[in-house]
Amino acid sequence: xxxxxxxQSHVDGLTQSQWSVLPPxxxxxxxxxxxxIDHESISRRHCQFYLGLDEELxxxxxxxxxxxxxxxxxxxxxxxxxxxxxQIGACVFTIEFSTSPVESIxxxxxxxxxxxxxxTQAMQTFxxxxxxxxxxxxxxxxx
Numbered sequence: 465x466x467x468x469x470x471x472q473s474h475v476d477g478l479t480q481s482q483w484s485v486l487p488p489x490x491x492x493x494x495x496x497x498x499x500x501i502d503h504e505s506i507s508r509r510h511c512q513f514y515l516g517l518d519e520e521l522x523x524x525x526x527x528x529x530x531x532x533x534x535x536x537x538x539x540x541x542x543x544x545x546x547x548x549x550x551q552i553g554a555c556v557f558t559i560e561f562s563t564s565p566v567e568s569i570x571x572x573x574x575x576x577x578x579x580x581x582x583x584t585q586a587m588q589t590f591x592x593x594x595x596x597x598x599x600x601x602x603x604x605x606x607x
Contacts, residue, residue, distance in 0.1 A: 466564065506530070516592065
C-alpha cells in the first residue's frame with residue numbers, strides 16, 4: 465500500500481503540495497524528519513505515521529503545540545482512511561491510498577541552512593498500542 469499527503473489549499477511559505485508517506489515516518493520542521501515541512505505552525509517533531517498490526521495507517525501526535533486533527537477532531541492517535549482530512553499545524557491535507565507505486569516526490573529541504581549551536585535533549589519515544597486481530601480494513605476494502 466502507498467500513502468500520500470496532499471495539501472488541500474495554498475499555505476504561505478510552502479512550495480510543495482504533496483508528500484509521499486513511507487511508514488514509519490516522522491513529520492516536522494526539523495531537517496532530519498522523513499516528512500520535512502518547514503512551516504512555523506508545525507512543531508519540530510509534530511506527528512508520526514506508522515503501520516498498525518493489520519497494516520492500517522496510523523497517525524500519532526507527538527505532543528505538538530498546535531495539535532494534530534483528523535476530520536476536525538484533535539487526536540492523540542487515529543487510524544486513517546482514504547480521503548480523510550488531516551490537519552497538522554495550519555496545513556490541511558487529504559490522505560490518499562493506492563495499491564500502485566506512488567511517483568517519487570522530492571523532499572522539500574532548504575537549499576542552505578545556517579547552522580546554529582544547538583543543545584540536545586532526550587527525545588521521548590512511544591510504543592504503538594497493539595490492536596485487535598482481524599482482517600485488515602484495507603484488505604476488506606480492496607480485496
